[in-house]
Amino acid sequence: MTLRRISIVMVAVVMAWVCPHKxxxxxxxxxxxxSVPLPVIARGQGENCVAxxxxxxxxxxxxxxxxxxETMREGIRGNQYSLRDCIAxxxxxxxxxxxxxxxxxxxxxxxxxxxxxxxxDCFQCHASRPEPSVxxxx
Amino acid sequence: MNMKRKTDKKNLAGTPTIDPGRxxxxxxxxxxxxxxxxxxxxxxxxxxxxxxxxxxxxxxxSGDVRWGMLIDLNLCDSGCNxxxxxxxxxxxxxxxxxxxxxxxxxxxxxxxxxxxxxxxxLPVMCQHCAEPTCVDVCPTGASFKRADGIVLVDRHxxxxxxxxxxxxxxxxxxxxxxxxxxxxxHAPRGQGTVESCNMCVHRVDAGEQPACVxxxxxxxxxAMLFGDLKNPDSEIAKRVASYATQQIRADLGLDPGVRYRNxx
Numbered sequence: 383m384t385l386r387r388i389s390i391v392m393v394a395v396v397m398a399w400v401c402p403h404k405x406x407x408x409x410x411x412x413x414x415x416x417s418v419p420l421p422v423i424a425r426g427q428g429e430n431c432v433a434x435x436x437x438x439x440x441x442x443x444x445x446x447x448x449x450x451x452e453t454m455r456e457g458i459r460g461n462q463y464s465l466r467d468c469i470a471x472x473x474x475x476x477x478x479x480x481x482x483x484x485x486x487x488x489x490x491x492x493x494x495x496x497x498x499x500x501x502x503d504c505f506q507c508h509a510s511r512p513e514p515s516v517x518x519x520x
Numbered sequence: 521m522n523m524k525r526k527t528d529k530k531n532l533a534g535t536p537t538i539d540p541g542r543x544x545x546x547x548x549x550x551x552x553x554x555x556x557x558x559x560x561x562x563x564x565x566x567x568x569x570x571x572x573x574x575x576x577x578x579x580x581x582s583g584d585v586r587w588g589m590l591i592d593l594n595l596c597d598s599g600c601n602x603x604x605x606x607x608x609x610x611x612x613x614x615x616x617x618x619x620x621x622x623x624x625x626x627x628x629x630x631x632x633x634x635x636x637x638x639x640x641x642l643p644v645m646c647q648h649c650a651e652p653t654c655v656d657v658c659p660t661g662a663s664f665k666r667a668d669g670i671v672l673v674d675r676h677x678x679x680x681x682x683x684x685x686x687x688x689x690x691x692x693x694x695x696x697x698x699x700x701x702x703x704x705x706h707a708p709r710g711q712g713t714v715e716s717c718n719m720c721v722h723r724v725d726a727g728e729q730p731a732c733v734x735x736x737x738x739x740x741x742x743a744m745l746f747g748d749l750k751n752p753d754s755e756i757a758k759r760v761a762s763y764a765t766q767q768i769r770a771d772l773g774l775d776p777g778v779r780y781r782n783x784x
Contacts, residue, residue, distance in 0.1 A: 454674060456580035457666060459725050466705050483701070507675055507710030509703045 421493040426471040432462050442468075465504065470512040484510035577725065586650075586669040587719055588749040588777035589733065590756050590765060591643060595743035598630050598641030603744065606735030607645075610720060611707040616698060623694040623709070625717040626732055638784060643732065643744070645717035646671055646692040647768065647776030654684035654693065663714075669749075669777050670719045678713040685714060689769055690776075692716045719746075749777065 431438055433445075445463040452458045472490035473481035484492050484505040491510070495502055504510075575581070607613065607626045615622035626645035632638070652671050654663040662678035665671045673684075673693075685693045693716040700710055706722040709715050720730035728734075729746045736744040747756030759765075765779040 450676065452580075454672070454676075455664065455666065457575075457668070457721070457725055458578060458580055460577035469705070506699075507703065507708040507713070509705040509708070513705055 418497070419487075421497040422474075422488050423494065424472050424474045424488075424490040428471065431471075432467075465508055466512075469508075469510065473512055480514060481511035575725070575727070581666055581668040581725075583667045584750060585667075586749045586777060587724060588648070588669070588747065588756060588779065589719075589730075590745045590747075590759055590779045590781060592743045592745075592781045593640050593642055594782045595741035596641055596643065597741055598628070598639065600641075600740050601628060602735045602738075602740040603643050603732035604628060606731040607717070610704075610723075610731035611709070612702060612704045614700075614702075621695075621697050623696055623715060625692075625694070625715070633784075640784065642780060642783065644690060644692070644768070645732070645778070646688075646719075647690050647774070647778045648717075648719060650775035650777065651773065653687040653689065653774065657683040657687040659683065666721075670721055670724070671716075672718050672721065673714055673716065675708065675710060675713040675715070680712040680714065682714060688716075689772055689774070 433441075442463075446465055446468075449461050449463045450465070452461065453464070468490075474486070474488050474490055476482040476486060482489050487493060487496060489510060491502065491504070604626050608615075611625065613623050613625060626643055628641055629644050630639065630641045632640075648665075648669055648671050650665075650669065652663070652665055654671065655665055657663075659681060660677045660679055662674040662676075663671070663684050664674060680695065682693075682695055685691075685695060693714050695714050696709060696711050698711060703709055720728075720732075723730060729737075733744040733746040736742060745756050745759065747754040749757055749760065751757055752761075759781075760779060763781065765781050766783045767776045767779055768783075770776075
């Protein structure tokens, strides 16, 4: 009985990862049966991301790290993979219609990193939400 | 001939060593050669005139540019604090009401000569030295000078040891003691790292002026001028060529990029 229940939950978890659209439905379900909270994946604003979703999941950290050195040390700012753009595009709006900070568990970066138990220090220094004026325009 | 080859090698390595004595000696020799061999011809000026205002952002900054500032103290009023508040606003340098430890990228210094009674006020920030001592002492390579002369801290690898703060003769750097929130996207800054004036590098890259210079022009006395010291057509290069300007503690031989006029 219990084993079957666990396997059902696990299937739900896997399905939610594969199909981001179903994540919300699964997230609603999990609140009733005490399983691990699933990440809330905030979709970006355009049609697609700067690269394929699966590629982004595995490689976003490398892309950001590579570009940060070029931008900071050499002043190259025309590159495509900036943390600032990730933050602006994947902003999650709070109840006050303003983008939430990383203090909110629904924040785009945080929700996944909480789920994967990966601790990131980007936001000790970097802003975790776009400037209000920018958010209002977009 | 031999001397020329040595100079080229030094430039290629990109890490000039501090040897003001040798540099002065070379300068004297070059000047003497200029005077005796070709009077009236500026040998250094050949082929370096390039307007560099709108930069291609896909290309790395180059050493053909050296950003600098010129501050005319006759136009700087001691009661005016516009540059400081513009800096605080631009980079979100919110303090905790503790002046001894709060981050400070630019400050107004009032000086008074008791003999003559002359009082002056000057803004002091990172002087963006050509030979920065902060870069020399940094154990991790976090303190660095960009090719265009802007001295920065790489907070990703800064360990917060504060050697640079000890080494800086201008007291330009601050340590962030407390956890921060609501930083600006263009000005990341965080606890446990050292920071200082970055000449508003995000603005400079976008072809704009630093916030302090803009504020001084708008609401202050218009004392500050920003520009490329290496471009002979730029306003700042023309002005430093036409009248006497001073660097603070020029005797240290660090060759700051910030210059002052009428500092007495």
